[in-house]
C-alpha cells in the first residue's frame with residue numbers, strides 16, 4: 442500500500458496570489474478578491490517589461506486567470522460544486 446500526502450483547499454482558502462519575478466525573485470502578492478491590476482513589470486527590477494506588454498498573450502493570460510479566479514470566488518455560494526485544489530504533500 443502506498444500512502445500519498447496531499448494538501449488541499451478551496452478557492453476561499455487562498456490568502457494571496459503571489460507573482461514571483463523569474464529574473465530577481467521579488468514577490469508581489471495579491472488578495473484574490475481585491476486584486477485590481479495585473480502588473481506589466483516587476484516592481485523591483487522592472488525586468489519583465491519587454492515580456493509583458495499590455496496587449497501580449499502573456500499579459501492576457503494573467504488577466505484571464507485573475508478574472509476567472511475572481512468570478513469563481515464570487516460564485517462559490519451558487520455553484521453546485523465545491524472547487525478544491527490539491528497539491529502534492531512534498532517534503533522538500
Ligand SMILES: [Zn+2]
Nearest residue numbers: 462465483486
Ligand atoms: Zn524582478
